Amino acid sequence: MIILYELGAASGARYSSFSWRTRMALKHKGLAFETHPVRISDKAAISFSGQGKVPIIRDGETVVSDSWKIAEYLETTYPTAPSLFGGPAGLALSRFVNAVADRQLMAALAPVCALSITQLLDSGDAAHIRAGFEKGFGKPLEELHAGREGSTKAFRRALDPLRASLRAQPFVCGATPGYADYIMMSPLQWARIVYPEPVLEADDAVGAWFERMLDLHQGFARAEPARAARD
Amino acid sequence: MIILYELGAASGARYSSFSWRTRMALKHKGLAFETHPVRISDKAAISFSGQGKVPIIRDGETVVSDSWKIAEYLETTYPTAPSLFGGPAGLALSRFVNAVADRQLMAALAPVCALSITQLLDSGDAAHIRAGFEKGFGKPLEELHAGREGSTKAFRRALDPLRASLRAQPFVCGATPGYADYIMMSPLQWARIVYPEPVLEADDAVGAWFERMLDLHQGFARAEPARAARD
Numbered sequence: 001m002i003i004l005y006e007l008g009a010a011s012g013a014r015y016s017s018f019s020w021r022t023r024m025a026l027k028h029k030g031l032a033f034e035t036h037p038v039r040i041s042d043k044a045a046i047s048f049s050g051q052g053k054v055p056i057i058r059d060g061e062t063v064v065s066d067s068w069k070i071a072e073y074l075e076t077t078y079p080t081a082p083s084l085f086g087g088p089a090g091l092a093l094s095r096f097v098n099a100v101a102d103r104q105l106m107a108a109l110a111p112v113c114a115l116s117i118t119q120l121l122d123s124g125d126a127a128h129i130r131a132g133f134e135k136g137f138g139k140p141l142e143e144l145h146a147g148r149e150g151s152t153k154a155f156r157r158a159l160d161p162l163r164a165s166l167r168a169q170p171f172v173c174g175a176t177p178g179y180a181d182y183i184m185m186s187p188l189q190w191a192r193i194v195y196p197e198p199v200l201e202a203d204d205a206v207g208a209w210f211e212r213m214l215d216l217h218q219g220f221a222r223a224e225p226a227r228a229a230r231d
Numbered sequence: 232m233i234i235l236y237e238l239g240a241a242s243g244a245r246y247s248s249f250s251w252r253t254r255m256a257l258k259h260k261g262l263a264f265e266t267h268p269v270r271i272s273d274k275a276a277i278s279f280s281g282q283g284k285v286p287i288i289r290d291g292e293t294v295v296s297d298s299w300k301i302a303e304y305l306e307t308t309y310p311t312a313p314s315l316f317g318g319p320a321g322l323a324l325s326r327f328v329n330a331v332a333d334r335q336l337m338a339a340l341a342p343v344c345a346l347s348i349t350q351l352l353d354s355g356d357a358a359h360i361r362a363g364f365e366k367g368f369g370k371p372l373e374e375l376h377a378g379r380e381g382s383t384k385a386f387r388r389a390l391d392p393l394r395a396s397l398r399a400q401p402f403v404c405g406a407t408p409g410y411a412d413y414i415m416m417s418p419l420q421w422a423r424i425v426y427p428e429p430v431l432e433a434d435d436a437v438g439a440w441f442e443r444m445l446d447l448h449q450g451f452a453r454a455e456p457a458r459a460a461r462d
Contacts (some may be wrong), residue, residue, distance in 0.1 A: 086320025092405030093324035099392035100331065161330035165323070172325030207447070 001032050005046055005056040008037020010122040014224060017106060017190035018067040019055040024182035025071050026057075027217040029081040032055075040125040068098055071179050084179035097172065097180040099159075105187045108155040109199070111137060115145040116227065117194045152199055159206050166205050170212070177216060185213040189221055196227045232263050236287040237279055239268020241353040245455060248337060248421035249298040250286040255413035256302050257288075258448040260312040264288075271356040299329055302410050315410035328403065328411040331392075336418045339386040340430070342368060346376040347458065348425045383430055390437050397440050408447060416444040418454055427458045 004026070006019035014023075014035065026033045027181040038045045038054050047057045049065050056065040057073075064073045075084050075091070085091035114133040118126040118141065130141055132198050137144055144151070162172065162184055172184055191199045200207040214222035235257070237250035245254075245266065257264045257384055269276050269285050280287045280296050287296040288304075295304045295436035306315050306322070316322035345364040349357040349372065361372055361407065368375055375382070402408040403415050419441050422430045431438040 009322060036398045083320075087318045087408070089314075089317025089321035089409055089411075090324060092400055092403065093321060093328065095399060096392055096396040096403060097324065097327065099395035103391045103395060161327055162336045163292075164330035164334060165327040168326060169323055172323065173320045175319070178320055180320075180324055180327070191316055 001034060002026065003058045004033050004035045005038050005049075005058075006035055006054050009125070011120045011230065013120050013193050013227075013230070015117065015120060015190065015193045016055065018185040020186045020189045020221065021067040021179075021182050022055045022057065024185070024213075024217070024221065025084055025179060027220050028076050028084060028179070028182070029078050031074070031078065031081070034198075039122070047200055051156040062140060068095070069141060084182075085220045086106050086173065086178055090173070090178065090180075094178070094183065097183050101183045101187060104158050105155070105184070106190075108151070108158045109191060110220045111144040111151040112148050112155060112199060113191055113195045115141040116196065120194060120227075133214055155199060156201070156204070159204075163204070163206050166209050171209070177213065185210060185221070188213075189224070192226045193224060194227055206217050232265060232447060233257065234281075234289045235264050235266045236269050236289070237266055237285050238271060240351040241356070242461065243352045244325070244351050244424050244458075244461070246348065246351060246424045247286065248417040248423065251417045251420045251452065252410075253286045253288065253301050255416070255444075255448070255452065256305055256315055256410060258451050259315060259410070259413070260305050260309050260407075262309065262312070270353070271359045284287070288455050299326070317404065317409055321404070321409065321411075324412065325409070325411045326346070328414050332414045332418060335389050336386070336411040336415070337421075339382070339389045340418050340422055342375040342382040343386060343430060344422055344426045346372040347427065351425060351458075386430060387435070390435075394435070394437050397436050402440070403416050408444065412444060416441060416452070420444075420455070423457045425458055427462055 004019070004022060006014055006022070007016040009015055014037065023035075043052050045050065046054060046056055049063050051065055053065060055067055055070065056063060057070050059077070062073075064070050071084055072091070085094055110133060114129070118129050121129060133141060133144070165172060169175065174179040188199070188206075200210070234251070235253060237245055237253070238247040241248055245268065254266075274283050277283065277285060277287055280294050282296055284296060287294060288301050290308070294303075295301050302315055303322070306446055316325055341364060345360070349360050352360060364372060364375070396403060398452065400406065403411045419430070419437075431441070
């Protein structure tokens with residue numbers, strides 16, 4: 001049984017975008033796993049990994065951290081299970097997609113969601129998250145939150161290439177979903193879990209695709225409560 | 232012998248970003264081809280294609296327009312030649328890369344290059360290009376040109392995901408180049424041909440990769456004169 005260590009909120013929410021990439025990858029591979037929530041401030045809980053960040057998986061004697069490295073590990077270690085990448089070119093191109101998600105999508109979505117995340121966390125983790133975002137953006141979270149309408153529009157624009165590719169195919173990876181789909185859904189799942197309002201317009205093709213992603217693997221991602229349902 | 236119809240400038244420059252995707256794809260497949268320059272305003276020259284845009288290829292009785300459709304056609308029609316996509320997932324992910332190039336990279340680079348392009352063209356084509364860009368950006372090309380320093384910085388930022396993926400692998404497609412590399416090099420080749428100054432900083436990893444792209448296929452893309460060399 002693989003063990004996944006991931007951020008867990010006081011509310012019970014499993015809110016890490018990066019962890020959702022790993023969760024969906026494990027489901028895609030058909031691998032059984034259990035998850036252990038970790039508080040941001042609890043470095044001792046993951047000291048076994050030799051570094052300070054989640055997600056981490058422990059698979060028998062093997063410990064792997066970093067969602068991208070975990071995906072590569074799963075593809076290599078379980079080659080007969082359904083492929084995450086569809087070959088070497090697919091893997092290399094998924095790495096580009098991963099960089100788009102981290103550097104453009106998460107960056108565009110963070111000002112929308114930052115204040116809302118802190119409301120899900122205990123005071124220690126909330127202070128940690130607040131300090132990180134306020135340093136990164138150079139302004140108080142309340143000020144970021146006040147500008148959320150414009151930030152939401154900028155995020156929707158950042159989805160333009162995804163939107164265009166979904167006009168021609170049902171999934172980012174083509175006829176069936178793969179790891180690049182899990183990468184791209186992860187910021188939207190993050191927003192779904194931490195932010196009480198929809199970040200997409202109702203008729204957005206990206207939204208229709210995201211619903212398909214929530215349906216996969218017996219509705220696995222949909223089973224995680226949306227923030228709108230928690231409040 | 233495949234015939235490629237593509238934009239050609241009065242100066243002799245073959246300056247279409249989209250055509251460079253097709254040129255490199257033909258080279259990758261090892262297919263012989265000759266090119267026919269077409270002026271923007273000369274719709275009659277390409278009326279055989281049943282539409283008004285280049286690039287177009289004529290392969291025997293078959294006519295295909297649109298650089299993406301041409302790439303798909305070449306992959307399907309010449310399956311034993313080196314693959315452009317590396318399989319169905321690679322094709323689907325390349326479509327996303329194509330959308331990134333069109334909607335983000337070309338959009339970011341156009342304000343930098345627009346005025347410079349018109350200087351390569353005869354007065355009819357220059358007027359056509361000017362009208363298109365001025366409508367799109369809502370300001371005179373001279374004003375866009377005056378802001379080129381800021382636009383260039385924005386373009387470099389738009390390359391962040393490419394830069395990140397090239398830190399881990401020599402080509403966008405992994406160990407060897409594929410169509411996604413040709414897509415991503417095409418805005419840089421466009422800038423090289425039409426714009427007299429470097430758009431990348433000297434130590435940019437994207438620049439080192441672009442030099443490798445210029446070297447491919449016996450220096451095919453490098454053989455097209457840079458604007459800096461023409462002036």
